[in-house]
Each structure stands twice: as structure tokens, then as C-alpha cells.
Amino acid sequence: ATERTLSIIKPDATRRNLTGKINAKFEEAGLRIVAQKRIQLTMDQAGKFYEVHKDRPFYGELCEFMASAPVVVQVLEGESAIAKNREVMGATNPADAADGTIRKDFALSVGENSVHGSDAPETAAQEIAFFFSGLELVG
Numbered sequence: 001a002t003e004r005t006l007s008i009i010k011p012d013a014t015r016r017n018l019t020g021k022i023n024a025k026f027e028e029a030g031l032r033i034v035a036q037k038r039i040q041l042t043m044d045q046a047g048k049f050y051e052v053h054k055d056r057p058f059y060g061e062l063c064e065f066m067a068s069a070p071v072v073v074q075v076l077e078g079e080s081a082i083a084k085n086r087e088v089m090g091a092t093n094p095a096d097a098a099d100g101t102i103r104k105d106f107a108l109s110v111g112e113n114s115v116h117g118s119d120a121p122e123t124a125a126q127e128i129a130f131f132f133s134g135l136e137l138v139g
């Protein structure tokens with residue numbers, strides 16, 4: 001079925017001017033960017049977005065990183081978009097990521113891993129609503 005998923009191009013990638021190269025990978029995979037904006041997250045907003053990880057040892061570091069430079073938040077649409085996006089991103093740790101994936105080609109480490117993508121339909125809906133209003137989604 002056609003799905004939508006929330007994607008974030010993270011600070012390590014925006015700093016290195018990789019937004020266009022990453023978007024090309026999404027588009028080549030058949031994912032359509034139906035909403036997109038470049039924003040600077042506050043620590044508070046990063047903390048809320050990643051609240052599910054608040055008890056993990058890397059939570060503080062993760063929030064500081066996400067607030068350290070602009071991010072590009074976007075909604076990707078397509079057939080099985082959630083799984084397809086995860087395939088294009090590659091494994092969380094770039095050392096484990098397959099050839100041709102975004103993380104294999106661009107990520108610096110498990111923390112500075114260039115992109116985030118929703119992991120399931122429920123989280124995709126929540127994460128899209130965190131950043132976008134319905135009016136901003138233009139298929």
C-alpha cells in the first residue's frame with residue numbers, strides 16, 4: 001500500500017552540504033518528497049522527539065547532536081515507504097550498512113548517522129504530526 005514516513009536529514013549531513021545527494025537516493029528508490037523543511041531544533045524539541053530513548057545512555061548526546069545544526073525534516077511517500085526508506089538508509093551503524101545505502105556512503109558513526117526514518121506505521125503517523133500539519137503535505 002502507499003505509505004508516508006517521516007525522514008530527518010541530520011546535522012552531520014546538513015553541515016557537509018549533503019541534502020541534495022541524500023534526496024537523490026530517496027527519489028531514485030521511488031520515494032516522493034511530499035513535504036520538506038529545514039529547521040533548527042532546540043534541545044527541548046530534540047528531547048521530545050526522541051523521548052522513547054530517554055533512558056538510554058546516549059540520550060543526552062543524541063539530543064545535543066540533533067540540536068547542534070539545522071536538520072531537514074521531510075515526509076516521504078510511496079509503496080511500502082516505511083520499509084523502503086529503511087532499506088535506502090541502511091543499518092543504524094554505518095559499519096553494518098550495505099553498499100549503496102545512505103549510511104554506508106555518508107554516515108560518520110552510529111550517532112552521526114546522517115538520517116532518521118520512522119520504524120513503523122504508528123510511529124510514522126506520530127512523527128509526521130510532530131513536525132507537519134496536514135496542509136503542509138502536498139502529494
Ligand code: CMP
Nearest residue numbers: 058061062092110111112113115116117
Ligand atoms: P535514529 O534512527 O535517529 O534513532 C535513534 C538514534 O540514536 C539512532 O538513529 C542513532 O543515531 C542514535 N544511537 C543509537 N545508538 C547509539 C549509540 N550507541 N551512541 C550514540 N547514538 C546512538
